[in-house]
Amino acid sequence: MAYQKRMLLKGNEAAVYGALLAGCDCYFGYPITPASEIAQSAALLFPKLNRTFVQAESEIGAINMVIGCVAAGRRSMTASSGLGISLKQEAISYLAAYEMPAVIVDVMRGGPGLGNIAPEQADYFQVVKGGGHGSYRCLVFTPNSVQEMCDMTFQAFTMAEKYRMPAYVLTDGVIGQMMESVELPAAVKYDYDPEWKMGNIINGEANCISSIYMEPNDLEALNKKLQAKYKLIEEVEQSVEEFYVDDAEIVMVAYGISSRVAQGALEQLRAEGIKVGLIRPKMVFPFPRKSLNSAVERGVKKFLCVELSAGQLIEDVRLAIECKRPVELCNRMGGNLLTCDDVCAAVRNMI
Amino acid sequence: MSEKVKFGRSPVFFETFNRRPGPIKKNMHYCPGCGHGILHKLIAEAVDHYGIQKNTKFISPVGCAVFAYYYFNFGNISVPHGRAPAVATGVARANPEDYVISYQGDGDLAAIGFNEFLQAANRGENITVFFVNNSNYGMTGGQMAPTTLPGQKTTTSPYGRNPLTEGYPTPVCEIVNALTAPVYIERVALTTPARIAAAKRAVYKGIQNLKERKGFSLIEVVSPCPVNLKMSAEQVNEFIEKQMMNYFPLGVVRDKTAETESRPLPAPVIRESADVEKILFTEKRKDSVAADFRNTSSMFDKELRVKIGGFGGQGILSLGVMLANMGMHRNFNVSWMPSYGPEQRGGSACCSVIVSRKMIPSPILESGIDLMIATTQTALEKYLPGLKEDGILIYDSSAVKLPELPAAMRTYGVDAIDIAATQLGSAKCANSVLMGVLAAVLAANGLNEADQADFDRAFAEAVEEKFGKKPGAVEMNVKAYEAGKKAFQN
Known part of the structure; x- marks a missing residue:
């Protein structure tokens, strides 16, 4: 059968297709703008495959249902935006400690507080640095197109399971709300049955999933194990897209919608003969240190972070290159968007 | 003469509690006189009686029962404070063939997790909830609980619970009885052998409902906590009988078990790639333009x-x-x-x-x-x-x-x-x-x-x-x- 696999979808809808094609069994969520289409299309599509959609009573309820589903050995996801993600953080810390995979989509909106529903990128700290308690990390994918919303949600399941940890798909209101054409990937044959699921008989005992380690030495051992895992991920999983970095004197760093605006500015600036490049992290944990440091070695003089926050990504850029080069900020906040002209002006100012 | 052990350890319990840290591996961590041990035993016996150990999944709360997984040899997860019914929902929806028990204390269920609990009850999730009401927060050292009685002194109500500022004990069973979905609600106590026998019947019914997929069951167990209440075993039983029962009357609050039909297992999840694609994708148009158009x-x-x-x-x-x-x-x-x-x-x-x-x-x-x-x-x-x-x-x-x-x-x-x-x-x-x-x-x-x-x-x-x-x-x-x-x- 020849299928029409190319569809015009919203970013939010594409994430649901990516999840279903990756073999996600259960969706648990709570409506919130600008992420609601994820719950809506999950409500529409999951039952068609006899899969489960539950509109949870709260963000907290939703992420804890995810815990139950994953503990039972099934693939599960939830989605929200800024303030909803804040509410989920306790349970995400548990997921990290359980070493259980789960996929969480964050379609960022304006904050702090109730803020507004316009796009921002100010969840970076709470998502990338481990917004809950304890020293943990999550995998963080940063799609900048509807195609990537589908592909990276799909990939998030695979990588979350590979490393047994929660994975975020971190995007913004623009990417979530916009429609683009998507080439849908093939559905994977579902054969997931993790050994560690609750009740599985291991050495004659029904398996128990717990994050309690009463003895400090035991808890320290868990922490060391987690840190070793994160270190390995930082070594092997960095993911980035580079544009014109080879001869660049100024390199912009941006993800999500900001990276598309930066890419527009890049074409304009290159046409003017300005030697500017762009590094677009496709993941922000692990952070693309190699790409940034190699840009430093290749003679980049300055960096410019383009982001919709007071400056969150910029901290990781400075850390990654150990402040060897000046890093400047081009930003808007509160739901205002950057234009190509804004970014061009910021770059010209750096010359 | 053959010897028959009538009240021996249920095979659902581990023989040795190896998950318990420290040297004590044969005894429970609960304080002397605590009701959790009795309830654990009743649950273990009921699970064994109905032969559902293999597929029983137990959600351990935060509170004194946080270590329930030391004892039971069935699937277990220790979850965030108050969220056991939400986690139970996730397990039950993911694996409808599982028998899911949510076990919670009064702080976990009636305070920080009341919403998750009520919503799971209202959805009529196919789970059984055991609610241990001992009128205080045991694990953290005897603080005021939603079930603390008026005038009762605890470490956070040192002058006694004042109903004008702290309200009245939360009648959990009666609140749940306002909902349509729950199938079975009963409150029991553990003060006398007769009461324990009644509790046993309730626990068995809750487990039977799980096995028969009848829906949501709630069993509230008014339970002694002599250590935190600073009472002797006798005094705590008297406290339960003479004071707690005024606010928490025992008995069946609702039983729709007989007239409720077993729920059929949902249709199996469609997972084969070809089937998934057939459902999610539309057929390609025959007259669509070529890729290089x-x-x-x-x-x-x-x-x-x-x-x-x-x-x-x-x-x-x-x-x-x-x-x-x-x-x-x-x-x-x-x-x-x-x-x-x-x-x-x-x-x-x-x-x-x-x-x-x-x-x-x-x-x-x-x-x-x-x-x-x-x-x-x-x-x-x-x-x-x-x-x-x-x-x-x-x-x-x-x-x-x-x-x-x-x-x-x-x-x-x-x-x-x-x-x-x-x-x-x-x-x-x-x-x-x-x-x-x-x-x-x-x-x-x-x-x-x-x-x-x-x-x-x-x-x-x-x-x-x-x-x-x-x-x-x-x-x-x-x-x-x-x-x-x-x-x-x-």
Whole structure:
């Protein structure tokens, strides 16, 4: 059968297709703008495959249902935006400690507080640095197109399971709300049955999933194990897209919608003969240190972070290159968007 | 003479509690006189009795029973404080063949997790909840609980619980009884052998309901906590019998077990790739253009930036979606971006569409707009500053009054909404009228003949894709499209 696999979808809808094609069994969520289409299309599509959609009573309820589903050995996801993600953080810390995979989509909106529903990128700290308690990390994918919303949600399941940890798909209101054409990937044959699921008989005992380690030495051992895992991920999983970095004197760093605006500015600036490049992290944990440091070695003089926050990504850029080069900020906040002209002006100012 | 152990350890318990840290591996961690041990034993016996150990999944709370997983040899997860019923929901939905027990204390269930608990009860999840009510927070050292009695002194109510500021004990069973879904609700106690026997019957019933997939069961166990209440075993039993029971009367609060039918297991999840694709994807059109098809008109050599603004209900957003869809089916890169949220709710609707052969940097159009369609004065005034000086403006002539415009701007007024409402009998197809106008305007502004015909075809395909299953809708929209073209010519 020849299928029409190319569809015009919203970013939010594409994430649901990516999840279903990756073999996600259960969706648990709570409506919130600008992420609601994820719950809506999950409500529409999951039952068609006899899969489960539950509109949870709260963000907290939703992420804890995810815990139950994953503990039972099934693939599960939830989605929200800024303030909803804040509410989920306790349970995400548990997921990290359980070493259980789960996929969480964050379609960022304006904050702090109730803020507004316009796009921002100010969840970076709470998502990338481990917004809950304890020293943990999550995998963080940063799609900048509807195609990537589908592909990276799909990939998030695979990588979350590979490393047994929660994975975020971190995007913004623009990417979530916009429609683009998507080439849908093939559905994977579902054969997931993790050994560690609750009740599985291991050495004659029904398996128990717990994050309690009463003895400090035991808890320290868990922490060391987690840190070793994160270190390995930082070594092997960095993911980035580079544009014109080879001869660049100024390199912009941006993800999500900001990276598309930066890419527009890049074409304009290159046409003017300005030697500017762009590094677009496709993941922000692990952070693309190699790409940034190699840009430093290749003679980049300055960096410019383009982001919709007071400056969150910029901290990781400075850390990654150990402040060897000046890093400047081009930003808007509160739901205002950057234009190509804004970014061009910021770059010209750096010359 | 053969010896029969009548009250030995249930095989559902581990023989040795190896998960318990420290040297003590045979005894429970609970304090002397605590009720948890008795309840654990009743649950273990019931699970064994009904032969469901293999598929029993136990949700351990935060509180004294946080270490329940030391003892039971069935699937277990220790979860965030108060969230056991939400986790139980996840397990039960993921694996409907599992028998899920949520076990919670009074702080976990009736304070921090009351919402999760009530919502799971209201959904009628197929789980059994054991609720241990001992009138205080045991694990943290005897603080006030939602079930603490008026006047009762605890470490956080050192002067006694004051109902004027701290309210009254929470009657959990009675609150749950206000809901429709729960099947079985009973409150029991552990003070005497007779009470324990009654508790045993309730526990067995709760487990039987699980096995028979009857839905939501709640068993509240009024339980002694002599250590934190600073009482002897006798005193605590008297406290329960004479004081707690005034607020927490024992007995069956609801039992719809007999008249409730067992729930069938849901249909198995569809997982085979071929089946998934058959359901999620639509069949490929036989007449779709080849992957290397390109429209040849020179207007497509650069990005085409379109802004559409008007009123909600005029089909503004779907006009944009249709245009983007047509572009996609002709191998363009396309983007569609709506205004969303309060702006939308205020009645106005707006979207941006970009059609391009190249990668589209940002889908948001504030300036450099090539073509604008406005059906309200508000939309016109809001987005006009972004329209190029030589841009194309299509507007609804009955709703929009044009201000002074640059001479190079090409403007086309058509009474589209009115045409839809009067000629076609439905304002709903105003967007197809506008699409017809757009086709004619593009034809007048450089769309070559081959592409004009292709635009008609692309529209027909898009309409069929959208309305193919709705009788009459395709015809009406095609008629509207033709009416739009004709209106332009007039």
